[in-house]
Amino acid sequence: MATTPMPPNVVAGNPGFEGNALVAPPPPPLTDMTGICFRDQLWLNTYPLDRNLVFDYFALSPFYDLTCNNEQLRMRSIHPLDLSHLSKMTGTEYMLSEVMEPHLFVLRKQKRDSPEKVMPMLTYYVLDGSVYQAPQLCNVFAARVGRALYHISKAFTTAASKLEKIGYVDTENENATLESKAAKETIDFKEVKRVDHILASLQRKVTQMCQVNYPCPSISRGIYYIALKVIRDIV
Template sequence: MATTPLPPAAGNPSFDPAAVGLPPPPGTDMTGICFRDPLWLSSFPLDRTYVFDYFVLSPFYDWTCNNEQLRSRSIHPLDLSHLSKMTGIEYMLSEVLEPHLFVIRKQKRDGPEKVTPMLTYYVLDGSIYQAPQLCNVFSARIGRAIYHISKAFTLAASKLEKIGYADSENDSASTEPKIEKEAIDIRELKRIDHILASLHRKLPPAPPPPPFPEGYTPPASEAEKGPEDQQSSEAQLASADPIIDQGPSKRMKFQ
């Protein structure tokens, strides 16, 4: 297994943290940077055996992790049989699609079966990136959606303003063209009457109304009522109206 040069020991007085490229303080966002070493890629194959040695060269690597202790003892840094017996920060190779994609997870181990994921990195065609956290992804997607929705409402409002401006111009124009449009064409009207009359002649006569049920007496119409009935009804209406009884001269006058 090819290994990269190891940094000086931490107990050495000449140990310089800046020289070995210690990771930035916790909380530093490194999703905007990318690492790629064409010289290493041209010298070694990129597979599950050598990908961690390539990841060590990147600024994402934490030199205080458990994997580095295994490398110093000439043990493969991803050997789970040794990592499970240790506690602290470690890196694991979670997914592999050789030779294009490798996913490396940074996690904190508190026991053989107890680990807490921290960050995720991926090597895509030789370039190493830090994957954004899920909350940042949701925030970016929601912000982009709100931006497009706001832009759509602004565009719709501007078009509605143009439509309202055009309607106001049409309302302020002279009404002479409207009178010409609303003029009735006599010839067209006669033509429609002729068509309706021809259709009426072609239709069969209306069927007689159904008979009334037994015991039902239909109300008499005004024409069937006799003159005596009409006079009695008029007398009842007249007696019911106090204004008619009093007459115009007997109405109350309001000052």
Template structure:
């Protein structure tokens, strides 16, 4: 008959237990001697978790262990109230997820913390807000670094050494020299494209109710208008159509 794992019948904690609510996300626990002596599966993983500093010895699971009942027996845990641990996800033998929760009734539980056993190492899962804060801080760091690098590169581009300023101006002047052969070639390409394109669309119609001013009256202007009447500003048919119908250039 195989020897039961240590602490199977309960007993004093082998390590110093942290106070409840202590942040232990930076702690990793691994007992290589235990792992080399017993298999890590769904039946013994809780006994392995119980020797870690994450274990709360006042939980309901410990009471079941002292009564020689499997600590993860839900038929007994559902009848109790208080703090308990529940195995929520298993991928033997690499990953085991254990959730600490407070039970107020058979169907009423409140999650408190989550732990996971990854290849024999036990970790406390961080809170979701801490994960978001860490990701945002990392993103801001990389954004700030990118802007710093871009700013330094722009300063190098805009800097001109006074000694080489004359040479730079000469090279710039040589680059700006017009190549007439290239100009003619581009002009021919543009002309051939203009012939292939469809004709320009007709101008937009005048707005409804608009009466164009006769040419004679437009030439006379304010000279032929009676002195008692106020001069009306010329109507722009395009502007009167509203900003949504203005022609864009």
């Protein structure tokens, strides 16, 4: 008599496993999943979110690594955050580092090499029922530096445009001043020729007067220079 085939056994405490087959592979270590969050309102309406059940809630999220040591403890019906058992194991594990019930729970993913040696990998937090991955410090620093460089570049661009406008106005003012000064200093060559003609005519007349009225050469020369100086001062 044929027997009715039974459905594949589901490993207790791990909905991600069917027999030995892995339905949804866990995200690899150091995967950046900061752009998503997880929330199961049905679970929150059914169970209280406290330090005893928060890990079971976190295990439902896509952030949970099914290969962690905590999952092995769950399969053995041991509390997944039992440090007395986790400290004796090596590999990836989750630790509850900060608790502010019922609003905030911080879980740290780390790699354990020995009971005393652990290396932090990633941090997750449950805030009012929503699960998030905390950004890494290097990513936060890079984002802050990028934002600062953007604002500095924008400030330099604005300053350069304003200085360019100021320089253009100053150049226009300087050109206008130079043109005005050049217009004032423009020499009328006809006027210069007329003055030179008057000076030459007066010089001849003074010379003739000195020769007629003062026969002595030294006196005539002295009177000549005095008269010439007076004429130039007047002009």
